[in-house]
Amino acid sequence: MGKYQERLNALIVKLHEINVLKFGDYKMKIGVNSPVYFDLRIIVSYPKVLAELSDLICEFAQESLKNCDHVCGVPYAALSIATLVAVGSDRSMLVRRKEAKDYGTRRMVEGCYKNGDTCVIVEDVVTSGLSILETVGDLKREGLNVSESIVVVDREQGGAEHLASLGIKMRSLATLTEIMYILRDAGKVNDETVEKVKAYLKQSRVTIPSDRVPTSLATKKIADERLKTTFEARAEKSSNAMSAKILRLIASKQTTLCVAADVSNADKVLELANAVGPYICIFKTHVDALSDFSKKFAQELQQLAKVHNFLIMEDRKFGDIGHTASLQYGAGCFQIADWADLVTVHAIPGPGIIDGLINCLENSKSQLKDRACFIVAEMSSKDTLATGSYQSAAIKLAESREDFVAGIVSQSASGISLPGLVQLTPGVRTSSSQNGKDKNGTSGSGGDGLGQQYNSPDHVVLERGADVAVVGRGITEADNPSDAAKLYRDLLWKAYEQRVAV
Numbered sequence: 280m281g282k283y284q285e286r287l288n289a290l291i292v293k294l295h296e297i298n299v300l301k302f303g304d305y306k307m308k309i310g311v312n313s314p315v316y317f318d319l320r321i322i323v324s325y326p327k328v329l330a331e332l333s334d335l336i337c338e339f340a341q342e343s344l345k346n347c348d349h350v351c352g353v354p355y356a357a358l359s360i361a362t363l364v365a366v367g368s369d370r371s372m373l374v375r376r377k378e379a380k381d382y383g384t385r386r387m388v389e390g391c392y393k394n395g396d397t398c399v400i401v402e403d404v405v406t407s408g409l410s411i412l413e414t415v416g417d418l419k420r421e422g423l424n425v426s427e428s429i430v431v432v433d434r435e436q437g438g439a440e441h442l443a444s445l446g447i448k449m450r451s452l453a454t455l456t457e458i459m460y461i462l463r464d465a466g467k468v469n470d471e472t473v474e475k476v477k478a479y480l481k482q483s484r485v486t487i488p489s490d491r492v493p494t495s496l497a498t499k500k501i502a503d504e505r506l507k508t509t510f511e512a513r514a515e516k517s518s519n520a521m522s523a524k525i526l527r528l529i530a531s532k533q534t535t536l537c538v539a540a541d542v543s544n545a546d547k548v549l550e551l552a553n554a555v556g557p558y559i560c561i562f563k564t565h566v567d568a569l570s571d572f573s574k575k576f577a578q579e580l581q582q583l584a585k586v587h588n589f590l591i592m593e594d595r596k597f598g599d600i601g602h603t604a605s606l607q608y609g610a611g612c613f614q615i616a617d618w619a620d621l622v623t624v625h626a627i628p629g630p631g632i633i634d635g636l637i638n639c640l641e642n643s644k645s646q647l648k649d650r651a652c653f654i655v656a657e658m659s660s661k662d663t664l665a666t667g668s669y670q671s672a673a674i675k676l677a678e679s680r681e682d683f684v685a686g687i688v689s690q691s692a693s694g695i696s697l698p699g700l701v702q703l704t705p706g707v708r709t710s711s712s713q714n715g716k717d718k719n720g721t722s723g724s725g726g727d728g729l730g731q732q733y734n735s736p737d738h739v740v741l742e743r744g745a746d747v748a749v750v751g752r753g754i755t756e757a758d759n760p761s762d763a764a765k766l767y768r769d770l771l772w773k774a775y776e777q778r779v780a781v
């Protein structure tokens with residue numbers, strides 16, 4: 280027997296001695312009775328035992344702890360253990376609150392972290408895995424990545440399988456059966472007790488009702504399925520006429536490329552639209568950057584959209600109250616509702632902004648069925664504030680308003696469940712098309728020195744779930760924008776085929 284196993288056996292015997300392990304008839308959180316119960320909460324009264332347990336966890340999970348940014352204990356029983364594990368492995372610790380404060384930050388997770396950080400969960404005993412899922416749900420809502428949990432005791436009642444089915448690996452220091460054998464060999468329990476526990480385990484698997492699974496985890500499974508579904512099939516499932524139109528257009532034209540026409544002259548925009556038109560599904564404008572916008576320009580752009588079969592998106596990023604957004608959409612010098620098939624909208628004002636845009640269409644010559652918006656849930660820029668719970672709330676808003684929302688502007692598919700919603704991902708550029716500025720290593724494709732962050736076409740489709748990828752300067756600054764658009768189209772389509780084929 281190795282040194283680690285010897286220490287573990289001694290610890291289990293000690294846990295039995297201090298009454299952490301009890302035999303009798305106990306009611307569990309999940310509603311079933313059990314002949315054995317672990318009360319690891321009392322371990323705080325035995326500092327040496329607590330220190331030894333934490334030390335063993337640090338050794339057992341050395342690799343996982345080395346590779347994560349944070350450790351988080353499931354409240355409350357595992358908090359003391361997680362604290363010592365964090366200290367012992369020199370990792371930062373996060374504390375999940377069981378209820379939000381009604382003052383101050385209102386955060387559910389305390390500690391210093393940023394979007395995309397990784398976290399390992401520490402738990403004392405797992406029966407169904409529900410407590411771990413609740414903690415993971417809150418961490419995910421804050422933008423943290425959690426894929427592993429380290430537990431002291433696996434009661435072998437289905438927890439590991441439940442967690443695995445939702446993408447969380449669980450590893451335990453000991454299973455209940457192993458513990459029973461260790462105690463029997465140490466003369467602490469007899470064969471009859473071992474058999475009683477084994478018989479109980481055979482008929483006592485527990486399930487988790489689906490309504491108790493945190494949405495952020497349940498939707499991950501659905502999101503994975505959504506990404507494996509073809510555009511044609513997703514179009515059939517869409518309840519928004521414009522999103523169905525986009526998905527069908529993508530499928531028939533075999534392109535997921537959107538070109539961002541960030542130039543300041545109307546003729547240049549038209550020239551670009553004509554050059555890239557055959558290779559794109561969406562042409563994205565910022566008409567407030569034009570020095571010479573005119574009605575005629577808008578009509579000519581619409582004409583090109585017909586000739587080359589693409590949709591026009593004005594990336595206006597409306598962000599005001601419904602009444603103001605309604606005026607900005609339909610009136611003013613741009614009269615966007617008249618010519619843009621799609622517009623972008625910030626979620627910050629809440630659902631009123633969508634009502635405002637719909638209200639504008641009710642009094643306009645354009646029809647609701649021919650217009651839609653994309654909600655900006657997350658931005659591509661460095662240190663964006665649109666992360667975590669804001670992002671989740673923006674996706675929720677989009678999913679509740681399919682009457683006018685066709686898609687989401689986002690850097691990841693996480694949390695998006697409706698098959699019809701189209702994920703539009705900006706910040707796309709191949710490293711070879713860059714001019715060398717600010718190559719910060721983002722998936723090999725760098726940035727622009729002003730906060731923009733780029734990822735490669737492959738990466739955004741395969742790793743981030745992009746349906747439509749937005750390429751601006753990667754094409755507008757190319758020697759031949761038409762050839763560049765063709766190249767991006769091919770790279771993006773190949774990645775999409777790979778995504779649905781796996």
Ligand SMILES: O=c1ccn([C@@H]2O[C@H](COP(=O)(O)O)[C@@H](O)[C@H]2O)c(=O)[nH]1
Nearest residue numbers: 539657658659705706731749750751752
């Ligand atoms: O998060 C966002 C949202 C929108 N954009 C827009 O996309 C293009 C990107 O242009 P590049 O030249 O490829 O950087 C631009 O129109 C932005 O307004 C974004 O970049 N990030």
